[in-house]
Amino acid sequence: MLGCSPPFPGYLWPNGATITYFFMDGNDVQQDKVRRLLPQWTVYGSVQFLEVLHTEDSSIRITFTNGEGSWSYLGSDCEFRKNDEPTMSLGGIDHEQSNISKCEQRNILHEFGHALGLLHENHPILKHAKPPDFRGRYFLGNYAQLDITSIMYFPLPRELTGVSYDVPLSDSVSDMDKAYMVINYPRAEPHPDAPDWTLEKALQVASLPDDYRTWILESRHNVEAMRYIFFDCILRERYPTWTKSPDSSPTSPLVIAQPNEQSGDGFTDIRVIERVGLGAVKLPETGKGGKGPRIWY
Numbered sequence: 001m002l003g004c005s006p007p008f009p010g011y012l013w014p015n016g017a018t019i020t021y022f023f024m025d026g027n028d029v030q031q032d033k034v035r036r037l038l039p040q041w042t043v044y045g046s047v048q049f050l051e052v053l054h055t056e057d058s059s060i061r062i063t064f065t066n067g068e069g070s071w072s073y074l075g076s077d078c079e080f081r082k083n084d085e086p087t088m089s090l091g092g093i094d095h096e097q098s099n100i101s102k103c104e105q106r107n108i109l110h111e112f113g114h115a116l117g118l119l120h121e122n123h124p125i126l127k128h129a130k131p132p133d134f135r136g137r138y139f140l141g142n143y144a145q146l147d148i149t150s151i152m153y154f155p156l157p158r159e160l161t162g163v164s165y166d167v168p169l170s171d172s173v174s175d176m177d178k179a180y181m182v183i184n185y186p187r188a189e190p191h192p193d194a195p196d197w198t199l200e201k202a203l204q205v206a207s208l209p210d211d212y213r214t215w216i217l218e219s220r221h222n223v224e225a226m227r228y229i230f231f232d233c234i235l236r237e238r239y240p241t242w243t244k245s246p247d248s249s250p251t252s253p254l255v256i257a258q259p260n261e262q263s264g265d266g267f268t269d270i271r272v273i274e275r276v277g278l279g280a281v282k283l284p285e286t287g288k289g290g291k292g293p294r295i296w297y
């Protein structure tokens with residue numbers, strides 16, 4: 001695994017990108033909830049969202065009404081979708097009440113986290129030797145250490161995780177989430193609305209080992225290098241046993257990292273979909289390559 005480049009930086013947008021989004025439906029009340037929440041991500045990273053009025057100008061297309069609940073394609077993978085196709089579904093956003101409920105805030109911030117390239121933040125399976133078919137991908141996280149306060153945290157029942165508590169869904173961007181943005185979309189200077197979020201602080205919050213901190217700081221003018229060092233650190237810190245025994249676990253990230261035989265990229269066709277529960281969801285085949293849909297629960 002570690003001989004390969006960690007794959008997920010490939011889903012991040014170019015640093016400094018302006019990501020255009022288009023509302024395919026929904027009324028002003030629903031749309032405005034999205035507009036109001038987006039700065040909670042972008043204030044930390046060097047990336048902006050820009051609403052556009054024509055679908056053909058958009059990278060992200062949002063629907064509120066397609067009945068599929070909430071999901072999003074992952075990061076820059078949105079660019080490979082047809083421009084009449086939604087890349088994000090936001091279910092359950094009330095169209096009358098302008099105040100944003102905790103549940104709505106969670107939904108919107110979480111899906112835009114995926115749209116920025118963040119995965120689910122999850123416990124590895126600890127208790128069951130043979131869990132249901134999670135296709136491995138479910139168990140990756142974004143950070144060197146598990147962050148149960150992450151907006152990307154996606155709880156599993158305690159029976160599966162082996163821990164003795166249930167963690168409630170978070171409805172706000174956590175410090176680790178903020179640190180992720182600062183490190184992976186680095187700003188020349190912190191945003192005036194988040195003046196203390198320097199790269200140094202983010203590396204501290206992210207609890208990276210000293211050598212990785214040093215390497216990232218030394219690479220601070222090379223965003224691609226920073227991203228790869230960061231992801232390499234995640235894999236080394238968080239999945240050491242998996243990386244040692246690639247074939248012994250059905251949840252090994254090595255399964256995830258195997259390149260697609262046809263496209264050479266095992267990650268070109270991941271669709272991120274929310275699902276509370278453990279069953280499989282079949283989706284129509286989409287994407288630019290691969291043998292079938294890759295689904296993210």
Ligand SMILES: [Zn+2]
Nearest residue numbers: 120273274297
């Ligand atoms: Zn999700």
